[in-house]
Amino acid sequence: MERYDSIILGAGPAGLAAALYSARAGKKILVLDKGTPGGQIYLSSLVENYPGVKSTDGQKLVETMVEQAKSFGAEIKPFAEVTEADLKNKTLKTKEGTEYNAESIIIATGNRWRKLNVPGEEEFVGRGVSYCATCDGPFFKGQEVAVIGGGNTAVEEAMHLTNFASKVFVVHRRDQLRAEKYLQEKAFKNEKMEFIWDSEVKSINGEGKVESITLKNKKTGEETSLGVGGAFIFIGMLPNSELFKGQLETDERGYIITNEKMQTSIPGVYAAGDVRSSPVKQITTATADGTVASIVSCGGH
Amino acid sequence: MERYDSIILGAGPAGLAAALYSARAGKKILVLDKGTPGGQIYLSSLVENYPGVKSTDGQKLVETMVEQAKSFGAEIKPFAEVTEADLKNKTLKTKEGTEYNAESIIIATGNRWRKLNVPGEEEFVGRGVSYCATCDGPFFKGQEVAVIGGGNTAVEEAMHLTNFASKVFVVHRRDQLRAEKYLQEKAFKNEKMEFIWDSEVKSINGEGKVESITLKNKKTGEETSLGVGGAFIFIGMLPNSELFKGQLETDERGYIITNEKMQTSIPGVYAAGDVRSSPVKQITTATADGTVASIVSCGGH
Helix, strand or coil: CEEEEEEEECCCHHHHHHHHHHHHCCCCEEEECCCCCCHHHHHCCCECCCCCCCCECHHHHHHHHHHHHHHCCCEEECCCCEEEEECCCCEEEECCCCEEEEEEEEECCCEEECCCCCCCCCCCECCCEECCHHHHHHHHCCCEEEEECCCHHHHHHHHHHCCCCCEEEEECCCCCCCCCHHHHHHHHHCCCEEEECCEEEEEEECCCCCCEEEEEECCCCCEEEEECCEEEECCCEEECCHHHCCCCCECCCCCECCCCCCECCCCCEEECHHHECCCCCCHHHHHHHHHHHHHHHCCCC | CEEEEEEEECCCHHHHHHHHHHHHCCCCEEEECCCCCCHHHHHCCCECCCCCCCCECHHHHHHHHHHHHHHCCCEEECCCCEEEEECCCCEEEECCCCEEEEEEEEECCCEEECCCCCCCCCCCECCCEECCHHHHHHHHCCCEEEEECCCHHHHHHHHHHCCCCCEEEEECCCCCCCCCHHHHHHHHHCCCEEEECCEEEEEEEECCCEEEEEEEECCCCCEEEEECCEEEECCCEEECCHHHCCCCCECCCCCECCCCCCECCCCCEEECHHHECCCCCCHHHHHHHHHHHHHHHCCCC
């Protein structure tokens, strides 16, 4: 059984910020990540909205965070998937069988986009396929783009995209939106938006980058091609919280509920970043959550 | 009357993050600061705990944030002190008489060090009285100095001063420190530090510069004079929220209360960063607050 002051699950911006702060406070810190450090931003080819860092790519930004955490003594283990977690007793076990124990655990496992699972989707991530209008919208100035989905996020992000794109097609598999009424009203008035109902995406196509999407009308069965430079997919997100199911209080979607000190329903267990139930999920909010979880868990507050 | 989509008060990390996000979303943004942009971190000679940026100084970090906000079109006006604010109607007036109106207002005015309010304090600012050891420590090489306060900051700054001063007296009004245990342990081991308990500062004295401070023991009532060349005052902070007094809900210390969306008690008015009632105040939490205030005020959530 290996012992640490604090074990942090997930080496994205939230986990790395927590590691930096806790290690700098002199604590013995371990960060476990099931893959390579970085979280979702590792895949962002351009990050231009992180204050204090001029346009960079996600990989570079994360590498700096990793270096900083390590420079203060934090230990970071990639490819260390935790398969068992007893949060009350603060014990963890990884896939390859190592057992760990800590005074506090900070869960920073993030969330993930629900995928369409159609041909072209994975191939064109970062080259026209996006899961974040706030991040990537400005790259589609003057272009026509498609938004897939019909919930609040899809409609909000579609409206946001009209600040940049010349036209935004909203492709939804039903004949009406799931989004709230006031959002729908705003959206229907927006002259740059056009709605394509009862339609599913069959594939995303292009040479090197997205050029069109193939749609199938669910009522008529007809397949059509829609020429767009971008496909923004907002069919929901899922928190990476399955491992803790039944142990922690979560909201109805599985996001972990905390107070403003990032404390969960179990003393000594914190949640930070995208896995936490919170209204905004950005790099800044992730690093802030990690900071707060660290300072509170180190006894500063 | 000049009109903007959003006016941000204060050009520290919170205000600049909000400006970056809102300008990038295509909004017409004005940032007003009563001095030079930067807030408190402008004075930090070393920032090593902002994830994604390796050791830097506060000035450089802020200059990058200013450049980023401007690159997306935000307008930043330094030396524009707001002297009148009608938050319900979203109108502001600056000292030189310009009137402004906006759809939303983001208050990011920060906080400041609390003063002792004793004779000599104001007179000797910059001539022995200081609120920043990092800034002024090097001027006290080989001298004996006093630190007033007993919290984390007081103890950390006192330890920092031992790099320069020949002796650092820590004057605290209680019989034990409020600082975290690990800081206390480090401080008690430092041979250059001496603790004066149960004592209040009655006056700061000298001819042209600080030469001594007069202390009163709270238990015995005895007054003594302590010969020091510097008095560093770290007795807590006050929010820069006076201008909005009576208009917004605040906590008992005057910090503005918001929900997790940074919304204050007035619709369309947000608070972000150190002026907000929150458990942790760091650069990360400031930029996160600014991000959330921006995204919510731009209608994204």
